[in-house]
Amino acid sequence: MTALLQVKDLAITYRTGGSIIPGRSRTFDAVKGVSFDIAAGQGLGLVGESGSGKTTVGRAILRLVKPSRGSIKFDGQEVTAFGSNTPLSFRRDVQVVFQDPRSSLNPRRTIRDTLAQVIKRHFDTPDDETQRRAAELLDKVQLPSYHLDRYPSELSGGQQQRVAIARALAPQPRLLVCDEPVSALDVSTQSQILNLLSDLRRDLNLAYLFISHDLAVVRQVSDFVVVMHRGAIVEQGPCETIYTEPQADYTKLLLSSVPALDAWKRRAGLNA
Numbered sequence: 001m002t003a004l005l006q007v008k009d010l011a012i013t014y015r016t017g018g019s020i021i022p023g024r025s026r027t028f029d030a031v032k033g034v035s036f037d038i039a040a041g042q043g044l045g046l047v048g049e050s051g052s053g054k055t056t057v058g059r060a061i062l063r064l065v066k067p068s069r070g071s072i073k074f075d076g077q078e079v080t081a082f083g084s085n086t087p088l089s090f091r092r093d094v095q096v097v098f099q100d101p102r103s104s105l106n107p108r109r110t111i112r113d114t115l116a117q118v119i120k121r122h123f124d125t126p127d128d129e130t131q132r133r134a135a136e137l138l139d140k141v142q143l144p145s146y147h148l149d150r151y152p153s154e155l156s157g158g159q160q161q162r163v164a165i166a167r168a169l170a171p172q173p174r175l176l177v178c179d180e181p182v183s184a185l186d187v188s189t190q191s192q193i194l195n196l197l198s199d200l201r202r203d204l205n206l207a208y209l210f211i212s213h214d215l216a217v218v219r220q221v222s223d224f225v226v227v228m229h230r231g232a233i234v235e236q237g238p239c240e241t242i243y244t245e246p247q248a249d250y251t252k253l254l255l256s257s258v259p260a261l262d263a264w265k266r267r268a269g270l271n272a
């Protein structure tokens with residue numbers, strides 16, 4: 001079976017400084033030959049400390065940054081060859097959830113309008129059908145329907161992130177790129193959102209690229225873990241193997257720097 005997403009030898013180089021001091025541009029290799037696959041319905045956790053290149057990998061898959069080398073295949077199609085006209089199917093199939101829902105939601109739009117706009121854009125549904133789907137999406141993220149007529153500022157951080165997830169689900173994607181989706185939330189809200197993401201994955205057969213600096217978080221939503229350090233993969237494997245028998249020294253270091261991994265899991269009511 002071919003994977004839903006196949007990333008092969010991906011490299012991304014940023015050019016820095018050139019616009020500030022002409023002629024002084026430098027290059028920085030943020031991602032240096034990264035390869036991994038994600039199967040349909042699989043949760044893949046991409047971990048590493050800040051600056052290791054995780055977001056850059058996510059941005060390349062979303063076509064927000066151009067790779068300097070390598071291949072990204074989604075459903076067998078070469079994403080790096082799409083050019084300026086991204087196929088409609090890809091624009092639906094791959095969605096993103098960012099770290100900070102406050103800045104990713106439009107403060108002047110009600111939740112209803114935010115969801116309706118995305119539904120309409122992707123499916124051109126009549127108004128009553130659009131409304132029905134908006135209510136259904138809110139239900140999927142376990143928010144009561146009266147939130148539809150609220151503005152983002154009237155919701156808590158966790159509720160805002162649920163809306164951001166509902167908006168990402170609106171085009172009926174097959175892959176969600178989640179970039180530190182719970183890092184701005186307190187611990188108990190984190191575990192609720194992680195549980196929601198796990199439920200959605202099971203119910204909708206969604207695949208995830210779950211990016212986080214936090215191994216405790218990644219463990220709850222991933223079957224497979226890729227560990228990045230300074231733009232390269234140092235280790236990858238099934239989730240439990242990475243946590244119980246880490247091979248790379250860097251992974252061991254990351255694990256030992258999660259001070260309250262077990263305490264956190266106990267508090268969140270998770271299994272070891």
Ligand SMILES: Nc1ncnc2c1ncn2[C@@H]1O[C@H](COP(=O)(O)OP(=O)(O)O)[C@@H](O)[C@H]1O
Binds near residue numbers: 048053
């Ligand atoms: N637009 C950019 N221009 C230049 N350098 C960048 C840019 N974005 C990120 N970087 C650099 O690339 C490296 C990887 O960044 P990033 O992918 O955001 O890491 P992570 O998400 O793991 O924290 C960092 O050293 C960062 O400073």
Ligand SMILES: [Mg+2]
Binds near residue numbers: 051055056
């Ligand atoms: Mg990042």
